[in-house]
Amino acid sequence: MSVIPVKGTHDLYALDASKNRYVREMFKNAALLYGYHELSVPVMEYTEIFQRGAGESSDIVRKEMYTFLDKGNRSVTLRPEFTAGVMRAIVSNKLYATEDLPMKIFYEGPAFRYERPQLGRYRQFTQFGVEAIGLDSAAMDGETILLAIQAFALLGFEHLSIKINTLGDEESRKNYKKALKAYFSEHIDEMCPDCHERMNINPLRMLDCKVEHDQEIAKNAPKIKDYLSVASEERFYKTLSILNSMDIDYEVDDGLVRGLDYYSEVVFEIHAKSESGNDYGALCGGGHYSNLIKQFGGPDMSGVGFAVGVERVVSLMEELSLFPDLDEGIDAYIIPVGEEMAEKAFELTTSLRMEGFKTETPLYAGKLGSLLKKAVKRNAKYAIIIGEEEYARGVCQIKDLSKAEQQEIKIEDLRDALDALIIQKGE
């Protein structure tokens, strides 16, 4: 039997898990600042939810989904992204009717894509994301981008590269796709087999083909900005003016089309440079979409959102030393000296835990020296030592492990003393 994790998946233990949680928590804090509520959706959906949501022409649907038949012979898929499932949940629960609009939700959890594992690209990865539904405006789009930027600022990022583009409304895209088709049809013989398919399903996808030669061809393709309707152009400039008014640096990248079919109007990505030059790809990507809720049988309502790849953010934060000390350790390690004392130490530990102190005890009586070493290893602020003679007198020793200072204290005063000492240490 192999004990190797499935290719492209990872185990996260202790500090690594804390880092992943920290990034999600900071994003959640930013989302709460902007008035978002959490929506938790299942890890799997019926396959057609993603086929229709992410779109038949996306690489995700064509090649990357973990799809299987369940024992009832239904085709289900592990979510490759959240937006489609979130829209399905909004329609299933009629949240568009019961909630005040815009309805602003955040989500987090694992997503699964059968991709070639490499730096910043896994088969199971963690996403945090937001969606704001029911207010179709450049201001809502702008606010969503600001939320992403604020979350990265909370994490300590200083130099972000924000790429932004518009895909225009349906009319703009229809005309643009026509122009793309005409352009690519002159080069199609030199392009990869995938692009042959993309040409028929959605020529926009040819702009983010990964094949180098195809990328060269795509560079000279027509640009969306020449096909925008007046309304789409105005809307885009309004969103940009919101970013300008907040002094946000961004780059309009007219090659940015994003890999999912549902986007319309503004799309954006956030990148950051690693010091060693590692390219983790986009940390975050998102944009505005029009048809999703309607496609799932709900009303004609648009939305805007983004998703962050938590592992990529963690890797960059490690390189840039942006993490605070996440290994908090414990407040006190309770050391029993003498067989009789193990039980008493356990009682004391339990009562301190009830009071909210992070405490541990070895659950056996050992040698003082080796248990003190354990206390240091557990990163305890204090060791509390209870021996038989002292216990009989109602006292214990409290030892500051950073200073090697020790004092005797009444057991009944321990809670208050520990409280005071920890507050002092915090300062």
Ligand code: AMP
């Ligand atoms: P997407 O849903 O493709 O827009 O992706 C949103 C974000 O999720 C990206 O910007 C990445 O940070 C992250 N992401 C996407 N695919 C992967 C992957 N295979 N491994 C790790 N992170 C990913």
